Amino acid sequence: MHHSISSLTRNGDALSAVWAGGERTDLPYLWLRDNCGCAECRVVQTTEKRFHLFRVDKDLKPTQATLECAGSADEAISIAWPDGHRTRYLSSEIRGLLNRPGFDLRYWGGGFQPRRFDYQRFLARDRAAAELIDEFLQTGVCVLVDAPTEPDSSEQLAARLGPVREVLFERIHNVMVDPKGYNIAHTGLAVAPHNDFTSYTWPPSVQALHMLVNEVEGGESIVVDGFGLLDGLRSDYPDKFDALCAVPVPFRIFSERYEVYAANPMVELDSAGEVRLMRFNTAQMQAVPLSEPRLSDFYDAYHELSRRVNDVGAQVTFRLEGGQVLLCAGHRVLHGRTALRSNGRRHLQDAYFEHDNVRTHLRWLHLSGRI
Numbered sequence: 001m002h003h004s005i006s007s008l009t010r011n012g013d014a015l016s017a018v019w020a021g022g023e024r025t026d027l028p029y030l031w032l033r034d035n036c037g038c039a040e041c042r043v044v045q046t047t048e049k050r051f052h053l054f055r056v057d058k059d060l061k062p063t064q065a066t067l068e069c070a071g072s073a074d075e076a077i078s079i080a081w082p083d084g085h086r087t088r089y090l091s092s093e094i095r096g097l098l099n100r101p102g103f104d105l106r107y108w109g110g111g112f113q114p115r116r117f118d119y120q121r122f123l124a125r126d127r128a129a130a131e132l133i134d135e136f137l138q139t140g141v142c143v144l145v146d147a148p149t150e151p152d153s154s155e156q157l158a159a160r161l162g163p164v165r166e167v168l169f170e171r172i173h174n175v176m177v178d179p180k181g182y183n184i185a186h187t188g189l190a191v192a193p194h195n196d197f198t199s200y201t202w203p204p205s206v207q208a209l210h211m212l213v214n215e216v217e218g219g220e221s222i223v224v225d226g227f228g229l230l231d232g233l234r235s236d237y238p239d240k241f242d243a244l245c246a247v248p249v250p251f252r253i254f255s256e257r258y259e260v261y262a263a264n265p266m267v268e269l270d271s272a273g274e275v276r277l278m279r280f281n282t283a284q285m286q287a288v289p290l291s292e293p294r295l296s297d298f299y300d301a302y303h304e305l306s307r308r309v310n311d312v313g314a315q316v317t318f319r320l321e322g323g324q325v326l327l328c329a330g331h332r333v334l335h336g337r338t339a340l341r342s343n344g345r346r347h348l349q350d351a352y353f354e355h356d357n358v359r360t361h362l363r364w365l366h367l368s369g370r371i
């Protein structure tokens with residue numbers, strides 16, 4: 001693709017580049033100096049940065065900036081600095097640095113069916129892995145089928161999802177009916193949609209729910225798009241949404257041996273104001289202190305959120321069979337199950353991973369030329 005810059009102007013603190021299509025990009029002088037890619041400014045072996053910004057004046061300006069032809073499909077910006085250092089950028093490089101990388105989220109409701117992928121192909125074939133991860137980044141959920149049924153075999157997923165994120169209790173969590181269990185999932189009760197380990201300040205951001213055997217009636221799996229719900233709530237009731245972002249809520253999970261406790265708002269935003277993390281776990285929620293000044297605002301908002309999460313119209317319900325893995329983006333997608341209606345063998349294992357590792361695996365597949 002041709003990324004042509006047609007003119008360059010030196011302004012007070014930035015170069016202004018005008019592209020062939022007429023759009024303008026300002027290139028601040030400190031940015032241009034800071035990102036210099038020359039062998040003096042980089043560790044040649046690794047491409048890491050060696051240049052430190054404090055070494056130049058904060059009002060740094062180039063002594064010269066020119067646009068040169070750099071082959072048939074590119075131009076170069078060539079800059080001379082007061083200390084004699086020179087920096088060069090291809091216009092295609094500048095084009096690649098215009099926007100921060102991202103991916104589009106696709107919200108879904110009760111009519112959605114998570115896409116199903118073959119477990120062995122996901123592990124063995126780069127292209128199949130990329131397809132799954134791409135879907136997972138957009139929707140936050142998918143199902144792996146024809147997976148093994150041996151305990152702890154979800155360790156194999158680390159080859160694609162990155163290392164297991166360990167938490168207290170167990171490295172791979174066993175979920176089955178257990179009269180001594182410390183968690184509602186160890187009973188036969190219905191488990192309303194929630195995400196796990198909201199009691200950590202950084203909850204696990206990917207969860208693999210691996211069904212080893214499922215011979216009971218009931219116990220249907222439920223997933224809810226938490227980000228989709230919050231998007232609707234935010235546009236319907238901005239004030240309620242703000243209260244969910246502002247009021248810290250304590251969560252606690254504990255057994256005879258362990259305890260995890262932390263208080264954080266149910267909704268966390270990133271620096272662009274987009275939701276990046278939801279904490280919703282009714283069973284493990286603790287009392288918000290009475291000294292909280294926005295307590296009644298919070299309850300007004302929490303009531304609305306609780307109603308939306310538990311609305312069957314927002315829930316996708318399906319049966320997870322033995323040898324299937326439900327993969328959820330832990331900060332976004334809530335999971336639950338209906339009540340167990342019969343006795344019988346049912347053994348689920350939860351393994352946690354980190355979303356950054358999954359996302360960057362896809363990036364690595366692209367950059368390394370594997371796909």
Ligand SMILES: [Fe+2]
Nearest residue numbers: 194195196335
């Ligand atoms: Fe859970």
Ligand SMILES: [Zn+2]
Nearest residue numbers: 036037038041
């Ligand atoms: Zn340099």
